[in-house]
Amino acid sequence: xxxxxxxxxxxxxxxxxxxxxxxxxxxxxxxxxxxxxxxxxxxxxxxxxxxxxxxxxxxxxxxxxxxxxxxxxxxxxxxxxxxxxxxxxxxxxxxxxxxxxxxxxxxxxxxxxxxxxxxxxxxxxxxxxxxxxxxxxxxxxx
Amino acid sequence: xxxxxxxxxxxxxxxxxxxxxxxxxxxxxxxxxxxxxxxxxxxxxxxxxxxxxxxxxxxxxxxxxxxxxxxxxxxxxxxx
Amino acid sequence: xxxxxxxxxxxxxxxxxxxxxxxxxxxxxxxxxxxxxxxxxxxxxxxxxxxxxxxxxxxxxxxxxxxxxxxxxxxxxxxxxxxxxxxxxxxxxxxxxxxxxxxxxxxxxxxxxxxxxxxxxxxxxxxxxxxxxxxxxxxxxxxxxxxxxxxxxxxxxxxxxxxxxxxxxxxxxxxxxxxxxxxxxxxxxxxxxxxxxxxxxxxxxxxxxxxxxxxxxxxxxxxxxxxxxxxxxxxxxxxxxxxxxxxxxxxxxxxxxxxxxxxxxxxxxxxxxxxxxxxxxxxxxxxxxxxxxxxxxxxxxxxxxxxxxxxxxxxxxxxxxxxxxxxxxxxxxxxxxxxxxxxxxxxxxxxxxxxxxxxxxxxxxxxxxxxxxxxxxxx
Ligand SMILES: Cc1cc2nc3c(=O)[nH]c(=O)nc-3n(C[C@H](O)[C@H](O)[C@H](O)COP(=O)(O)OP(=O)(O)OC[C@H]3O[C@@H](n4cnc5c(N)ncnc54)[C@H](O)[C@@H]3O)c2cc1C
Numbered sequence: 248x249x250x251x252x253x254x255x256x257x258x259x260x261x262x263x264x265x266x267x268x269x270x271x272x273x274x275x276x277x278x279x280x281x282x283x284x285x286x287x288x289x290x291x292x293x294x295x296x297x298x299x300x301x302x303x304x305x306x307x308x309x310x311x312x313x314x315x316x317x318x319x320x321x322x323x324x325x326x327x328x329x330x331x332x333x334x335x336x337x338x339x340x341x342x343x344x345x346x347x348x349x350x351x352x353x354x355x356x357x358x359x360x361x362x363x364x365x366x367x368x369x370x371x372x373x374x375x376x377x378x379x380x381x382x383x384x385x386x387x388x389x
Numbered sequence: 390x391x392x393x394x395x396x397x398x399x400x401x402x403x404x405x406x407x408x409x410x411x412x413x414x415x416x417x418x419x420x421x422x423x424x425x426x427x428x429x430x431x432x433x434x435x436x437x438x439x440x441x442x443x444x445x446x447x448x449x450x451x452x453x454x455x456x457x458x459x460x461x462x463x464x465x466x467x468x469x
Numbered sequence: 470x471x472x473x474x475x476x477x478x479x480x481x482x483x484x485x486x487x488x489x490x491x492x493x494x495x496x497x498x499x500x501x502x503x504x505x506x507x508x509x510x511x512x513x514x515x516x517x518x519x520x521x522x523x524x525x526x527x528x529x530x531x532x533x534x535x536x537x538x539x540x541x542x543x544x545x546x547x548x549x550x551x552x553x554x555x556x557x558x559x560x561x562x563x564x565x566x567x568x569x570x571x572x573x574x575x576x577x578x579x580x581x582x583x584x585x586x587x588x589x590x591x592x593x594x595x596x597x598x599x600x601x602x603x604x605x606x607x608x609x610x611x612x613x614x615x616x617x618x619x620x621x622x623x624x625x626x627x628x629x630x631x632x633x634x635x636x637x638x639x640x641x642x643x644x645x646x647x648x649x650x651x652x653x654x655x656x657x658x659x660x661x662x663x664x665x666x667x668x669x670x671x672x673x674x675x676x677x678x679x680x681x682x683x684x685x686x687x688x689x690x691x692x693x694x695x696x697x698x699x700x701x702x703x704x705x706x707x708x709x710x711x712x713x714x715x716x717x718x719x720x721x722x723x724x725x726x727x728x729x730x731x732x733x734x735x736x737x738x739x740x741x742x743x744x745x746x747x748x749x750x751x752x753x754x755x756x757x758x759x760x761x762x763x764x765x766x767x768x769x770x771x772x773x774x775x776x777x778x779x780x781x782x783x784x785x786x787x788x789x790x791x792x793x794x795x796x797x798x799x800x801x802x803x804x805x806x807x808x809x810x811x812x813x814x815x816x817x818x819x820x821x822x823x824x825x826x827x828x829x830x831x832x833x834x835x836x837x838x839x840x841x842x843x844x845x846x847x848x
Contacts, residue, residue, distance in 0.1 A: 292827060300831040304838035311842040312539070320495075376543060383538025386512035386549045403762065410669035416693060417628040420705070433817070436671065443665055447691045448706050 393456050395465045397429030398422070404433045404461050411437045412444060419450065419468050427453065430464040438462060471504050474781065475562065475570060477552050478578035479509030479537045481844065482756025482770035486576055488846030489778045491542040494785060498544050503785060507541060508562065508570065510551035514540050516840050518767070521635055523606035524613050525646055530603050540844045552579075555730035557749035574751050574781055577737055581631050581721040581757035581765055588626050588717060590697025597697040597715045600639075601631070612714060613643075618655035619713030624702065625662050626694045627720040631757060631765040633670060634800040634812075636660075636718045637677060644684045645805040658685070659710070661692035661702075673802070673812060676822040680804060721765070723758050736760035741816065742793040744777050751784075753777055762816060763796045771843060772797040801833040809833045 272278040403411035411432035453465035497503040513534040522528035554563035583601040585592035600606040647653040666674035693705035738747040739754040746752035756770035779792035796816035803809045809830035814820035842848040
């Protein structure tokens with residue numbers, strides 16, 4: 248008996264709290280915004296179907312996997328550095344043509360040497376990553 | 390300490406077990422042991438006080454004792 | 470000197486842990502102080518929840534797997550071998566090719582292995598079906614496609630069973646699927662459960678009652694399947710039930726290497742808050758292999774990995790580990806093919822089950838596609 252009374256009391260307290268919250272939302276205008284936003288949700292519910300959800304989530308998954316690798320701090324720095332270099336290199340201002348001999352000459356330039364150093368490091372890492380992946384794919388096939 | 394003379398052969402600690410729950414843990418154990426084995430179930434779940442005896446009766450095992458240790462219950466079941 | 474963290478298992482728990490650890494310990498790895506290795510018997514990572522959809526023709530086996538190398542951080546060394554022995558005194562692992570691998574810190578995430586053969590009459594070439602493996606779920610697809618009249622029985626046998634939601638979802642999904650195919654009227658559906666209510670989690674059981682009634686799904690409780698013969702199930706309680714198609718939720722067990730290594734008798738015994746082994750130093754457990762008093766679900770492995778990573782990072786840095794795990798578990802429950810809901814709970818906190826709706830169903834469908842981001846440690 249007293250259990251039921253306790254339950255009733257707790258329930259009426261919840262109702263009062265819910266009503267208070269509603270009044271507050273109404274007075275500060277949030278309720279109106281919410282009601283309007285709700286129609287957009289209802290549009291979404293009517294427009295969506297299972298296939299659309301699966302398509303969008305599948306796309307988000309693939310993009311996310313790329314982003315997961317692309318957002319490593321080092322990767323971001325490297326990408327940013329490359330983009331800065333692209334900007335600085337003035338690609339379209341008629342770059343001079345460099346042949347075999349020219350290349351040898353350019354190699355004396357310390358900046359080019361530094362760039363080459365990076366490329367060599369990069370090639371080594373690329374080789375290791377290709378090796379790692381191809382082993383993984385070969386294993387996964389069997 | 391519990392005030393009982395019953396010696397359990399096996400103990401199932403299901404204190405804090407939310408899912409699948411203490412009774413399921415007990416049934417899993419009972420399935421594995423030989424007839425005559427006494428299994429002690431430790432549980433903090435109030436519902437177990439009713440659930441366990443009900444199942445024990447249904448499955449024709451023997452409920453030996455339920456001890457209230459304050460923080461948890463020790464329920465003794467003999468597989469028959 | 471380089472210290473080595475070895476993770477055994479490339480499933481949900483092992484993969485998420487490896488990815489988060491390599492992120493957390495980035496500078497230590499760069500400085501050559503730490504090296505992370507994942508040893509996995511399976512070179513593919515599996516998303517097992519899709520096995521539920523294969524029998525209905527709504528997923529293909531290839532959707533369930535991706536090469537581990539596509540999901541594990543490039544700083545992690547991958548070893549495609551099966552661990553046959555764990556020596557916690559010598560801190561070393563033995564592999565199936567005879568090689569050995571030493572560790573300084575060990576994480577065990579070898580999962581739970583379905584044991585249909587523990588129930589006489591369940592499994593391949595037996596009258597009882599299940600969907601806890603690639604072949605089993607494909608077999609069931611063929612059987613279901615040709616099933617248009619008779620009695621379908623879904624029996625929960627295993628205690629604990631992997632994923633608390635699958636046995637709840639399957640009858641409701643298949644019921645609607647039969648209706649869509651226009652054969653529902655000729656099919657009777659029965660759901661059985663070992664204890665006196667429909668599910669171990671009380672609020673889930675309460676949620677199920679009206680919904681199963683509404684859908685005309687018969688239920689039997691106190692039903693502990695002992696064996697399945699041609700056309701009849703017999704129980705521990707001495708009951709019998711006839712069927713035309715029987716689907717069992719089997720028993721599960723941990724890999725035998727756990728008991729052999731003294732890490733636990735049935736499951737790997739770990740502290741429920743720190744995930745540290747109760748029996749060995751510098752050893753942790755993650756996921757289904759552990760005896761954590763909560764569901765064996767992907768979400769548990771996911772949330773526990775946060776605690777694990779933080780604690781291992783503290784150990785590596787000679788700091789006092791303080792992160793703790795409190796059993797957070799979330800499972801979607803599909804209530805048929807159009808609506809869904811979810812349960813969320815923790816140690817000593819029972820879930821509230823909300824009414825099902827379309828948005829939660831879409832959330833589940835979306836998650837099935839985007840799960841790989843969880844494995845990758847992104848989400
Ligand atoms: C049909 C089905 C439906 C499910 N539905 C859901 C759901 O809806 N929601 C949910 O949250 N969970 C669900 N689950 C549960 C979820 O899949 C598991 O909880 C999760 O996979 C556990 O992750 P884990 O890392 O512990 O184990 P697993 O993912 O099983 O991984 C274990 C890994 O260890 C490897 N391994 C094992 N032994 C060795 C060894 N000796 N040496 C080397 N490697 C080894 C294996 O190859 C594997 O890579 C479902 C499971 C199934 C089967």
